[in-house]
Amino acid sequence: MDAIALLKADHKAVEEKFTMFGTLGSRAFKAKAKIVTDVITALIKHAAIEEAVFYPEARQRLQDSGYLVLEALEEHHIVKWTLSELDHMSPTDERFDAKFTVLMEIVRHHVREEEKVLFPAVRKAFSKQELDQMGDQLHAAKASAPTHPHPRSPDEPPFNAIAAVVAKPFDAMRDAGEAIVKQVRRASMQS
Numbered sequence: 734m735d736a737i738a739l740l741k742a743d744h745k746a747v748e749e750k751f752t753m754f755g756t757l758g759s760r761a762f763k764a765k766a767k768i769v770t771d772v773i774t775a776l777i778k779h780a781a782i783e784e785a786v787f788y789p790e791a792r793q794r795l796q797d798s799g800y801l802v803l804e805a806l807e808e809h810h811i812v813k814w815t816l817s818e819l820d821h822m823s824p825t826d827e828r829f830d831a832k833f834t835v836l837m838e839i840v841r842h843h844v845r846e847e848e849k850v851l852f853p854a855v856r857k858a859f860s861k862q863e864l865d866q867m868g869d870q871l872h873a874a875k876a877s878a879p880t881h882p883h884p885r886s887p888d889e890p891p892f893n894a895i896a897a898v899v900a901k902p903f904d905a906m907r908d909a910g911e912a913i914v915k916q917v918r919r920a921s922m923q924s
């Protein structure tokens with residue numbers, strides 16, 4: 734899969750979660766929490782691979798249009814802060830829906846700009862083979878990407894790569910801990 738197709742597939746998967754969130758009633762706390770957890774993981778991984786592979790390549794090649802990448806990085810920054818707050822928020826909090834709604838608005842704006850401006854510019858500036866290779870790199874980078882927001886971490890090479898190596902084991906430990914808590918809760922409900 735080429736780089737742009739892979740990133741667009743990520744956008745589509747997140748948009749499906751957003752649409753699903755919009756169909757839920759105000760008291761569907763469990764379902765909303767699950768969607769928000771899934772969106773956090775998907776967006777954090779997606780942002781990490783764009784920042785590790787796609788943006789640096791695009792910025793280098795696009796020259797005059799490099800500001801597109803700087804603006805995208807600033808939008809990622811806002812998204813990560815909002816996700817870091819949602820990551821520790823209960824779905825019963827009166828600000829939860831409002832915060833997620835604002836997140837959806839920012840992400841939809843960001844995705845629109847990527848798909849309408851940045852991606853077509855990249856498609857023009859890179860060969861088919863280069864985009865395929867970049868797609869493989871993005872796919873590989875996903876396996877080592879963090880799964881929780883770290884908005885204070887660097888977002889450009891080379892320091893973002895170091896930050897990802899540091900964050901990954903902590904995120905993995907947190908994910909494992911949360912999975913165990915869920916299993917214990919489920920088991921206690923069955924007994």
Ligand SMILES: [Fe+2]
Pocket residue numbers: 780783805809843847
């Ligand atoms: Fe992005």
Ligand SMILES: [Fe+2]
Pocket residue numbers: 740744779783844847
């Ligand atoms: Fe994106």
